[in-house]
Amino acid sequence: MDLLDFSSNKVRLAVAGALVGVVAAVLAFFGNPANMAFCIACFIRDTAGALGTHNAEAVQYARPEIIGLVLGSFAISVATKEWRSMAGSSPMTRFALGMVLAIGSLVFLGCPLRMIIRMSAGDLNAWVALIGFVAGVGTGCIALKKGFSLGRAQKTNAASGVVLPALLAGVLILALTTTLLKSSTSGPGSMHAPIIMSLVGGLIVGALAQKSRMCFAGSIRDVILMKNFDLITIIGAFFVVMLVYNIATGHFVVAFDTPGIIAHSEHLWNILGMYAVGFAAVLAGGCPLRQLVLAGQGSSDSAVTVLGMFVGAALAHNFGLAASGTAMDAATQTLTMGAVPMAGKVAVVICIAVCAVIAVVNKRQGK
């Protein structure tokens, strides 16, 4: 049997999920923000900051994990003849969905991957957000049942499928050889594993995710639509590995208002933020991680979704939409509660409305 076949049965799927968990745990251990570890939305936001598209000084760093993820998917799909340059399935609608993925994530403070990491660390806010995520995925499933489709992608020139991997490789080269990119000196953006370790971690996760078809939205979607538990097996294994890591390292704290873990306890907005993410991810055909992987394997449509996430992340900080985490002031020992700004709440409502409109106006031909 093919060694790289990570999708043919549940054991192999679980192994893929566990290996991704090991990479996330290692990166957290060697410097990435503890329960961020490998958060796609946070790391796209940090990379957007490194490029100067927003000025939140605490979250600027060209995360090699994001670059590695796309390049890992690119390399493995080329090597195993799964790379296809495809484009043309409602790219600008996907751009808007990418913005929703980023904004919803930054109001909750994490993409679906980080939600699972936070859940595995006992953060009850993430368990509350899971309700919203499942409801959002469920709403997307209703749209699919009613004939939702963004239309067909077509084969296109190979060069189009190489552009995003090449751009990200360029960002990596700039990060390694110049001082052009911004880099946080304090805050989450300053916390990172050594560059080479992050890059290798990204490459490994990109390859594993490409071969296993790992998708956080797809896992719940497949259970709801088809009672298929394949993809959720990956997530389950990932959760277990992160749970073991968090317990072993003393990061497992069951609570709502834990300072220092970059989370807030505005329950309604945790739910609605992840509702928007779950809804948008089903409409876009995959969660933020899956969009990066699909972009790596040649989908220009997913590459546009990724660009939408970059723009959404930049706007989330430029317009003050992103939530703040509960923090303890070291000097005064006072607890400052994390909160979602009013602009962030309005943005989430707009994001959900945008998803609803997209779901209603895009129908499969013949429906």
Place this chain on the structure above:
Amino acid sequence: MVEVDARGLSCPEPIMLTADALKQADGPVKVLVDEPHQKTNVEKFARSQGRTPTSTETADGFEVVIE
């Protein structure tokens, strides 16, 4: 033979269209896809329904015949 053209569609549309076709058709169903992951998804789905998929590579993708 009933034919499903799922080329270029995002997940999970190829599976949904295949499921509909399998429900409605008495005999075999032919599914056209153009990406390898869609091919494996359709094959896995067919097997999960107790059917037998046979895939062949075509000029612009794959043809999965589900018996």
